[in-house]
Amino acid sequence: MKLHIAYDHPIAINAFEWTPATYRQPPHVHASLEIGLCLTGKGYFFFGNKQYAANPGDLFLVNNEERHIAQSAPDDPSRYLFINFDPALLLAEEPSLLLPFSYRSTHFCNHIMSGSPLANQLTPWVLAIAEELQEQSPGYLVMAKSALIQLCGHLLRHYNGLLTDDERHHMVHSVRQAHSLAALVEHRYHEPVNLGELADELGLSVSRVSRAFLETTGYRFSEYVSLLRVQAAKRELAGTDKAVSDIAFECGFQSLPTFYRVFKENVGMSPIRYRHSGGMTE
Template sequence: MKLNIKYRTSLPLNVFRWSPMPYRQPLHTHSSLEIGCCIQGEGTFYFGEKQYPVRQGDVFIVNPVEPHIAESNPHRPSVYLFVNFDPDLLRKENPHLLLPFSYRPALFHNRLPGEADIAVRIRSLMEKLFEEWTHRNNGYETMAKCLLFELCVELARHYSGATSMHDWKQMTGELNRLSPALEWIADHYAETVSLSEVASVLGVRPATAARLFHQSTGRSWRSHLTEHRLREAKRLLTETELAVADIGFQSGFQSLPTFYRLFQTHVGVSPLEYRSTFLHNNRIGTF
């Protein structure tokens, strides 16, 4: 089962607390990268055929392709801090930060034990990030992004020492191969974009381009394009007084019904509700 992750702000990031059910639910995937830290209780975390006992302080790394789900101990329910975010945030800053999330599931150990120094540092950063995201003081998005980058630098340094040069080259090679298409979409998302054009940028057939996107990012090329367009629409809704219809077209959507449908599906509210909520929260100083 693939979940559709919604980002409620222009920054494609979610930070939240979550307690799993005391029984095993179906495994799921999502296009977001994810980091979870158990802050209370016990349980089990499942990744495909792998399973890990969970203790307080344990940190878990999740990439877009490995099915996963957490389960609480019925007598000592677990509570997690979770951060999930669009991989483009790291790709634009420094593609090497994607290393911890580019693992091959069968060979990767998803759990960082709570007593390890790296897990202690990760938990501290996640708690600071949660505080920023919860209180939303002036500049919270900038601070949240800085904390996320620091967190991912810690993870990248930790995993680079545990990754063979062969695997490192293969992982970064896949990202480098796709980079021209990612950059092209970032520059042209507001235009009419086709898979054939994306494939032409990469110098491959359309079917190959589609496969490369899914293998490297865990989502389709069209989902990647839609995320860029929605991000621009959210920015225009909060930073300009343009009519919603004009925003839809300026963001690259070819029809208003498509814009409204995708915005509602991915963001969870309509464009007008999103703008209204922003204005209300900004007036009372909570956004």
């Protein structure tokens, strides 16, 4: 099951607490990246065929391809704090920060044990992100993003040393290709864009760059183009009094029905309702 993630803030980061069921529910996957901190209780965390015991202070790393689900112990239900964020944030900031999330499932341990040096480094940043998003003090968006970058920087330094030279070369190569494609799209999303033409411009095959982009960001090319267009439309709807139809076409949509459908799929409400809400999602 693939979940659609809607973000509660102008920045694509969520923080929420969750108590898993005491029975094993169906696993899910989502395009966002995720870090879970077990706050209290016990249980298990499943990633495909892998199973990890969960205890207070443990952290779990989730990429955008791996099917996963947590389960609570019946006699001591676990409670988690999850940080959920869009990989495009890191792609735009520093692409190498995506390397720890570019793992292939069978060769990766998702579990960071409580009390380990890495857990001690990451936990304060996880808590800081959650606090900033909850309190919403002046400057909270940049503070939350800064904390996320710090967290992912520590992850990068840790996992970079565990990779073989071949693994590192492959992952860095894929991230660079994805970043090159994203940079082109970010300049041209308001125009008709074609993956084949952009791949030719980069000197890459369509299949190679498409696969690298999906592995790195969790997005298919068309999904990423739609995401950028919707983000631009949100800014225009909240910050201008332009007609909705003008915004749709200026942001690259070829028809109004497509704009309304894609916008609602991504934001959870119509463009008009979003404008009336003052740019706040529910």
